Amino acid sequence: MPRRHRRSAGDRPDADPAPSGLQRIEEHPDGAWVVRRVSGAGSDKTYRCPGCDQEVRPHTPHVVAWPADGAIGGFGDVGDRRHWHSPCWAARGRRGPRR
Helix, strand or coil: CCCCCCCCHHHCCCCCCCCCCCEEEEEECCEEEEEEEECHHHCCCCEECCCCCCEECCCCCEEEEEECCCCCCCCCCHHHCEEECHHHHHHCCCCCCCC
């Protein structure tokens, strides 16, 4: 059976501009953020998502974000990093953190 042609990520209109492991600066109404996508294979700890206050389980793809205006090299402090579920990060401008 012939193999199907698979498009590369750059060919897809919905392709993530920051593939796993790479970081970029995102501008939001609350300031500039350094954002890094983490693949499921790249995480082996449990974190608490500030968007929904639920656990980000190990081996779950997610987003790590921290303020870009931090003190260390202009890219924030390690203590400022927060691990978000990807949908929570995308919706954070439309809703506040849950308590």
